[in-house]
Amino acid sequence: MGSCESIIQPADTREQIKISKQIEKELDKKSNLLLQKVLLLGPGESGKSTVLKQMRLMHHKGFSNVELLEKKCLIFINILQGIKALLDFANENSLHLKDEEFEAETVVLNAIKKKGLDDVEMDSELIRSLKKLWVAEAVQIAYTNRAKFHLTESIEYFFDNLDRIAEPEFLPSYQDILHTRAPTTGVVQVEFVTKMIKFMVFDVGGQRSERKKWIHCFDDVNAVLFIVAVSEFDQCIVEDGITNRVDDAIRLFNEIANSRYFDKSSMILFMNKIDLFQKKIGRVFISNHFNDFKKENTYENGMAFFKRKFEKVIRSKTKKPYVHETCAVSDTVQIVINSVIDTVVQENLKDTGMI
Ligand SMILES: Nc1nc2c(ncn2[C@@H]2O[C@H](COP(=O)(O)OP(=O)(O)OP(=O)(O)O)[C@@H](O)[C@H]2O)c(=O)[nH]1
Numbered sequence: 001m002g003s004c005e006s007i008i009q010p011a012d013t014r015e016q017i018k019i020s021k022q023i024e025k026e027l028d029k030k031s032n033l034l035l036q037k038v039l040l041l042g043p044g045e046s047g048k049s050t051v052l053k054q055m056r057l058m059h060h061k062g063f064s065n066v067e068l069l070e071k072k073c074l075i076f077i078n079i080l081q082g083i084k085a086l087l088d089f090a091n092e093n094s095l096h097l098k099d100e101e102f103e104a105e106t107v108v109l110n111a112i113k114k115k116g117l118d119d120v121e122m123d124s125e126l127i128r129s130l131k132k133l134w135v136a137e138a139v140q141i142a143y144t145n146r147a148k149f150h151l152t153e154s155i156e157y158f159f160d161n162l163d164r165i166a167e168p169e170f171l172p173s174y175q176d177i178l179h180t181r182a183p184t185t186g187v188v189q190v191e192f193v194t195k196m197i198k199f200m201v202f203d204v205g206g207q208r209s210e211r212k213k214w215i216h217c218f219d220d221v222n223a224v225l226f227i228v229a230v231s232e233f234d235q236c237i238v239e240d241g242i243t244n245r246v247d248d249a250i251r252l253f254n255e256i257a258n259s260r261y262f263d264k265s266s267m268i269l270f271m272n273k274i275d276l277f278q279k280k281i282g283r284v285f286i287s288n289h290f291n292d293f294k295k296e297n298t299y300e301n302g303m304a305f306f307k308r309k310f311e312k313v314i315r316s317k318t319k320k321p322y323v324h325e326t327c328a329v330s331d332t333v334q335i336v337i338n339s340v341i342d343t344v345v346q347e348n349l350k351d352t353g354m355i
């Protein structure tokens with residue numbers, strides 16, 4: 001009879017055991033620190049890897065020389081990919097270059113053809129040609145129409161900084177690195193310790209072909225940080241060229257926020273690229289892309305409209321996402337990231353009964 005009594009414990013003891021099991025699960029075996037797992041999710045190009053870079057900058061020493069040289073190459077690649085996409089759009093739409101601009105185009109296309117995109121050096125003739133093309137009327141018209149085709153987000157930033165980038169001794173600054181673009185494939189993991197807690201952050205590729213890999217990191221997640229580029233309300237996803245990017249993000253958020261995997265996880269939503277959203281609102285009407293938007297075309301109205309669309313998809317009456325408006329390429333996002341870290345810690349310490 002005694003054996004039966006020993007396994008039936010009073011409710012408060014059972015609760016204690018549950019709590020200590022939870023703490024045990026969340027302790028890092030090596031460092032004995034509390035462990036928190038954070039997933040960065042969201043569609044392609046929404047800014048997940050940029051947020052991860054910001055976390056690295058906040059908690060590590062920065063980038064090694066080898067990494068800086070890799071980023072320098074990536075900047076050259078981004079510039080050439082960008083100008084090529086603009087020239088292709090101009091050609092397809094009979095936007096003609098003038099004679100001397102045509103020569104500049106030949107120089108750029110030859111440089112790409114000769115070495116391939118991965119191995120281009122920026123010699124002075126190439127730089128001169130890029131500058132000439134960037135201000136060409138046909139290219140600028142193409143740039144104004146950039147929502148109609150796929151273009152690297154940071155092209156304007158890189159052209160504004162072309163003289164500095166063209167210097168032979170150029171090494172990218174943190175700002176430059178935050179503006180680079182390389183789609184993520186697979187899963188990238190970064191760890192850091194802050195406030196006596198070890199954070200493991202997982203960054204995944206957001207394009208549709210990448211999403212089937214996400215499930216591999218869905219176990220024991222403390223927080224999901226879902227990122228949407230709210231500025232992309234007039235653009236289509238690269239994968240099919242038809243689906244509106246914000247609609248795609250809402251559908252994806254619906255799946256994630258209501259998934260049983262994340263019943264216990266904190267849900268954080270970054271309405272990202274607010275710098276581009278602010279600029280776009282001045283020239284593009286939201287109602288042309290979302291016919292249920294009836295208000296005046298202002299930043300505040302637009303932001304409230306999109307926030308509501310995301311919040312509405314959550315089926316649980318008790319769960320609310322923590323929503324932040326962010327610009328992932330600006331230092332200010334680090335303050336937001338810090339407050340997110342505080343939220344995650346608070347929420348999860350509550351679960352373990354430690355506060
Ligand atoms: N202006 C501006 N650019 C941003 C912002 N956030 C990200 N970007 C740029 O947008 C591009 C895409 O960002 P990424 O961080 O690579 O996007 P991602 O979500 O990791 O994309 P995938 O890996 O394909 O899923 C990069 O060139 C970034 O520099 C922002 O808030 N403002």
Ligand SMILES: [Mg+2]
Binds near residue numbers: 183
């Ligand atoms: Mg990425």
